[in-house]
Amino acid sequence: MIDIGKFNELRFIKKTDPGLILTDGEKEVVLPYVHAPQEAEIGDNMHVFVYIHSDGRLMATTETPIAMVDEFAFLEVVDVNEQGAFLNMGIGKDVFVPEREQKRPMKVGQKYVVFLYTDERNERITASSRLTDFIDQDMHDLEEGDEVSLLIFDESDLGYSAIINQKYAGLLYHNEVFEDLQPGDVKRGFVKKIREENKIDLSLQVIGFRHILDLKDSLLLELQENGGIINLGDKSSPEEIYNQLKISKKAFKKAIGSLYKERLVLVSDDSVKLAPPSSEKIDQNAD
Structure with a gap:
């Protein structure tokens, strides 16, 4: 089964005018020649990122996107219309953020932390800045003292909110941070304390x-x-x-x-x- 918005291992089966045709044995995907290795031969397996083109075709690229489906990322708005905003994914294919999925109205040239997912209705890659809808509330694989990866996404009177390991959310308190943090910053951090209702206090310093x-x-x-x-x-x-x-x-x-x-x-x-x-x-x- 082909995973939209992720890398797939597909077999090269033939050439057409639009590009190479790849398959998983069931569906066919077009890899434009501009992204195809020149040395590719029929029968080769290829590692490609798959998305749905505006015309509905399955398309592939060998380029690496800034982020994939089921990931949080800091992306720049390149266009806005009445329906929503388009963010640069770094592969010549923009990701759409519907107006309803914007926590605040997005502006061209600004960057936002968003979560990428596939729209159940059309399987297209979609993004949302309403991050709390996609944060995992189950802390079963985190313990106090764990080293974690942090993506800063917001600031409040208490401190900086951060995505933990692309799954959870936690807080760095202002009085324990001695540098200027901005949304989109990626930091090494540590789980300081897991409190009631799985609220997580974070630190930029090793614990204990x-x-x-x-x-x-x-x-x-x-x-x-x-x-x-x-x-x-x-x-x-x-x-x-x-x-x-x-x-x-x-x-x-x-x-x-x-x-x-x-x-x-x-x-x-x-x-x-x-x-x-x-x-x-x-x-x-x-x-």
Whole structure:
């Protein structure tokens, strides 16, 4: 069965004026010559993206779209009419967003996070910016501390809403984010907490003890690469720490505190230094 809006493995069976004819054994698909490999021979299997042309024919391309059916993506509006908007998929074929599927009226030249699906009535690739209708509410394969892929799609007074692993939705709180995020940004994140009704709190920092271990190694490397000193300390602002190290002040203080207890660093209000070997030996002998 051919999957519209996705890649398919189809067999090349003949040539026609419009292009190569491919099949899954039941239906035929046209691959225009402009997208066909010159070395293709009848009988070859081909990996192609399939969609429905405006005239109703099944068409194929070897180009890779920005997104496929059942995926969330950040796409640009290239045209608008009374029925809806058309977004660029990156393959010379635009995807239609009906007016009813627009959370806010779309404008040419603007980009929006949308979900791609096939319209049950005509099997055409369609998109919607009403994302909550397509978000999975079942968190059975997520656990606190998991590393996840995030697609930022909205901002509120609380923080930034993000699509998690192309399935779920979660929130990055403003007071835990130290960079300017925009809809469409893709970030590595972590599941901080799964609350009642499967609401997910997210973080851009690694969660838990593993975070401190990772940060200790990173900070030691940073110190070694900067002559044994980092010009950040207890009185440095969260913004200063994030701008230089891309971590929160809380995480910075935990990691530095752990290194200090191991007598690996010296800490002041405005700097962290590698502890000299001699002072480490003296401290160890004193014990």
